[in-house]
Amino acid sequence: MNFGFRAPSRGPLATPDSLATLAQKGEAMGYNIVSVSDHVVMPKVANSTYPYSKTGTFGGGTETMELLTILSYLAGVTSSIRLLTSVLVVPHRPAVLTAKVLSTIDVLSKGRVVVGCGAGWLREEFEAIDAPDFDRRGAVTSEYIRAFKELWTSDSPTFDGEFTNFSNIHFEPKPVQKPHPPIWIGGESNVALRRVARLGDCWYPIGSNPTFPVGTVEELTASIDRIKGYAEEIGRDPAEIGVAYNVTWNNDREATILADGKRRSFTGVPEQVAADIKSFEAAGLEDIVLGFEKPTLEETLEGMERFASNVIPLTK
Numbered sequence: 001m002n003f004g005f006r007a008p009s010r011g012p013l014a015t016p017d018s019l020a021t022l023a024q025k026g027e028a029m030g031y032n033i034v035s036v037s038d039h040v041v042m043p044k045v046a047n048s049t050y051p052y053s054k055t056g057t058f059g060g061g062t063e064t065m066e067l068l069t070i071l072s073y074l075a076g077v078t079s080s081i082r083l084l085t086s087v088l089v090v091p092h093r094p095a096v097l098t099a100k101v102l103s104t105i106d107v108l109s110k111g112r113v114v115v116g117c118g119a120g121w122l123r124e125e126f127e128a129i130d131a132p133d134f135d136r137r138g139a140v141t142s143e144y145i146r147a148f149k150e151l152w153t154s155d156s157p158t159f160d161g162e163f164t165n166f167s168n169i170h171f172e173p174k175p176v177q178k179p180h181p182p183i184w185i186g187g188e189s190n191v192a193l194r195r196v197a198r199l200g201d202c203w204y205p206i207g208s209n210p211t212f213p214v215g216t217v218e219e220l221t222a223s224i225d226r227i228k229g230y231a232e233e234i235g236r237d238p239a240e241i242g243v244a245y246n247v248t249w250n251n252d253r254e255a256t257i258l259a260d261g262k263r264r265s266f267t268g269v270p271e272q273v274a275a276d277i278k279s280f281e282a283a284g285l286e287d288i289v290l291g292f293e294k295p296t297l298e299e300t301l302e303g304m305e306r307f308a309s310n311v312i313p314l315t316k
Contacts, residue, residue, distance in 0.1 A: 117200075
């Protein structure tokens, strides 16, 4: 099992020194992945429903740094930890430019980029940055991912799509990773699961989606089985598709009890959290990204260190 943590793109810890310290100390603690989320602007008024809370509201604040810029910065201050877009809202940026930036970061990091991809949820942000039609975002996302692969793997990339077209171009440098950086597909709906089966190297859900829940081993397994079925329908070997998981909560000191009286996965004493990790691993999970964010750098690092020292060894 590989373990990761989130680096903030907003808030009091979104500073050069704090980001560098978190990434470097996390790497030294043995974490395998550092992830960064994606927003370009935050609307002052938004009616869009955030899919990962029961209320549908998003408490992300107003300011935000740009994802790919942060990733390139982290590449320069670390040496081995993988750099995950968690997730890149694929329609936010033109396909060719995005592929070039990601390829460049992969070269500069010596092959450490992981491309987590999502279709996005914030209509007002799409409109503010002049992104493609929000209602077509799923189709745009799938097409852009196919364009990425063409640019990253072809000596003479050519693409004739509905949303992007290119031909007669050189595209260098290619990514270090072959055939290309791993593509993790986010989302929990059946549309997202079908995208995983068609285009993904890995499925990367968030466990807190109340509409499409995958917060338990049973729920996760049911969705994995659907992905396998979709892959088989198109003639793809399901074994080619890995599974990662984004835990937006984390409590290794006390259990969170849900409305049905059951303990929430990944909460409780270290032994309980480690047992959850083992159960999810048995279901096919290979990577877990956790949230340790606290108001101060010291509190955040303390949580990362405690988990690395008290929980991870119990999962071996």
